[in-house]
Amino acid sequence: MMPRLLVVTDRSQLPLGRSLLDTLRACVEAGAEAVVVRELDEPYAARAALVREVAAMGAQAIAARTVMPGASGVHLSARGARVAGRFGRSCHSAAAVARAAEEGAAYATLSPYTRTSSKRGYGPPLSPAHYRTAARQGIPVYALGGITPDNAAAAVAGGAHGVAVMGAVMRAADPGAVVSGLLEAMP
DSSP: OSSSSEEEEGGGGSSSTTHHHHHHHHHHHHHHHHHEEEOOTTTTHHHHHHHHHHTTTEEEEEEEEOTTOOOOOOEEEEOOOOOOOSSEEEEESSHHHHHHHHHHHHHEEEEOOOOOOOOOOOOOOOOOOHHHHHHHTTOEEESSSOOOTTTTHHHTTTTTTOOOOHHHTTTTTTTTHHHHHHHHHHO
């Protein structure tokens, strides 16, 4: 069973002086069960080490775009080539979620849920109908983009299995409190 929350890393959004590992530790301690390790600008060895660290914390470590030892799967971009093993896919329409399901994806993110400062170039927010249609494709769908504890419940009520969150957690003064708030907000 896929968890309700995917934490997505982006160390460039961290407050000055806070490490990514400290942030992720706070998230896992607050109940986050899965982390998508992005950090695509880092060399493979550094990303692989981060995957191992996340797994050692007790969370599912999902590697972005590249198969890595110790990862529980790979999160592929919207256009990334399918990989062997467990994978999820970034999608920007209900039709893309349907294609991901046909490819054998274990889950998909669907974005943008609302306006977001992390990913400005992905168009206007998707309507609730997109999430309802995507939810019928047979795989868990995560609302991504502008998710906060204030709108997570609405995303799930609108058809998403759960939420994927980057900016609200990475930029937070207390990332553990944000994770707790997200988990409390979702059924």
